[in-house]
Amino acid sequence: MSKVVILCGGLGTRLREETEFRPKPMVEVGGRPILWHIMKAYAHHGFHDFILCLGYRGQSIKDYFLNYEAMNNDFSICLGEQSQIQYHGRHHEQGFSVTLADTGLECMTGGRIHKIERYLTGDTFLLTYGDGVCDVDIRSVVEFHKSHGKLATVTTVPPVSRFGIVELDDSQVRNFTEKPKSEGWMSAGYFVLDRGIFDYLGGEDCVFEREPLERLAHDGQLMAYRHTGFFYAMDTYREYQHLNDLWKSGAAPWKVWND
Numbered sequence: 001m002s003k004v005v006i007l008c009g010g011l012g013t014r015l016r017e018e019t020e021f022r023p024k025p026m027v028e029v030g031g032r033p034i035l036w037h038i039m040k041a042y043a044h045h046g047f048h049d050f051i052l053c054l055g056y057r058g059q060s061i062k063d064y065f066l067n068y069e070a071m072n073n074d075f076s077i078c079l080g081e082q083s084q085i086q087y088h089g090r091h092h093e094q095g096f097s098v099t100l101a102d103t104g105l106e107c108m109t110g111g112r113i114h115k116i117e118r119y120l121t122g123d124t125f126l127l128t129y130g131d132g133v134c135d136v137d138i139r140s141v142v143e144f145h146k147s148h149g150k151l152a153t154v155t156t157v158p159p160v161s162r163f164g165i166v167e168l169d170d171s172q173v174r175n176f177t178e179k180p181k182s183e184g185w186m187s188a189g190y191f192v193l194d195r196g197i198f199d200y201l202g203g204e205d206c207v208f209e210r211e212p213l214e215r216l217a218h219d220g221q222l223m224a225y226r227h228t229g230f231f232y233a234m235d236t237y238r239e240y241q242h243l244n245d246l247w248k249s250g251a252a253p254w255k256v257w258n259d
Contacts, residue, residue, distance in 0.1 A: 002122055002142065002192075004047050006038060008130040009055020009103055009112055017237045023057045025130030026064065027240060030247035033064065034234055035130050037254060039096065044257040045138035047126060048096050051119050053103045053112040062100050068093070092259040110206030117198055127191040132233040133243070133254035136190055141225045145192035151221040152197055152213075155190035157231045185224065188231040196221075230254060 012024030019027065025035035039050060054061055069075070072091040078084045099119050103112040113127065124145070126138070136155055145153040187209075200212040216222040230253035234240050246252045 001047060001049060002124050002126055003049045003051055003120055004039075004042050004126045004128070005051045005053065005113065005116060005120075006035065006128055006130050007109055007112055008035065008052050008061060009058065009105075009107065010130075011056050012131070014236050015234070015240060018240060019056075021057070022060050023055075023130075024234070025052075026057075026060055027131075027234065029133075029234075029240075029243045030252070034133065034243070035061070037133050038128065038130065040093075040257050041133065041135075041254060042126070042138060043093070043096065047138060050097065051099045051101060051116050052130075053101055053116055055103055055105050055107060055112070058100070058102055065098050065100065104204060107204040108207045110201045110208035110212050111204040113208060114198065114201040114203075114206065117195075120195065124192060124194055127193055128189045129233070131235065132189055132231065133252075134188055134190060134227070134231040135229045135253050135256055136188070136225075136227045136231070138190070141190060142192055144225045145223070148223050150223050151194045152216050153192040153223050153225055154213075155188045155227050155231075156185035156224045157188045157227050157229075159184060159186040185226065188227060188233075190227075 006025070008023060008025040010024060012019035012027075015024055015027065018024070025038075026033045028034070029037055035052075042048075042050075052061060069087055069091075070085070072093070074088040076086045076088070099116075101116050101119060103115045107115070124142075126142070134155070134157075141153060141155055197212065197216065200215050201208070202211075206212065213222060232239065232243060232254075234243055243252075247255075
């Protein structure tokens with residue numbers, strides 16, 4: 001099964017209210033880091049093997065997983081020189097494999113991906129960002145990727161305007177649409193990539209979304225999977241509040257898992 005690479009190293013400056021003391025992937029939605037939500041969605045589709053590219057305050061992500069068993073189970077502990085811990089019960093993340101790779105504080109996205117090549121064992125891997133949730137069928141994206149034989153697939157969604165659209169006849173408002181979907185498609189992340197993309201990556205200053213993807217497109221090696229369902233990236237405090245409101249409502253569209 002393909003490994004899932006999640007970019008977790010950015011500064012998250014536009015969400016400074018929450019990211020001053022923790023990285024954006026650790027900002028909580030419904031009491032759990034958004035990173036947890038992303039991983040749960042991948043696991044629902046059968047992908048349990050993760051590589052996390054750490055940077056800004058990466059130690060807090062390491063601490064989260066190092067303490068995961070204790071924080072998500074009851075346990076008994078025997079203190080002393082021969083200390084032992086016995087965990088009681090089983091959390092729902094049994095079998096997750098998580099590689100935590102420090103890819104540097106200043107490294108750009110392409111450089112981060114380049115640094116974890118040694119942890120990839122197969123010919124194909126999945127890639128996404130640690131701040132966006134989606135209800136896309138990951139298996140369908142992978143099957144689409146296999147069907148076209150190119151190096152890269154990006155999941156795309158119709159963009160939504162940040163502002164209400166006002167249609168005017170002179171000064172008379174004829175129609176008002178609050179945050180309508182715009183024409184065209186935008187990247188939602190959620191990539192499927194072949195190892196050949198490493199030929200397109202450079203050093204620490206390599207921005208994956210710029211020259212590598214532009215070159216892949218120019219070479220005819222980048223295909224788009226069109227997703228018309230839910231996608232939402234948490235980039236600002238308002239977006240953070242919106243995701244938490246959706247979770248509290250019990251109708252979070254990205255919650256595709258049952259536990």
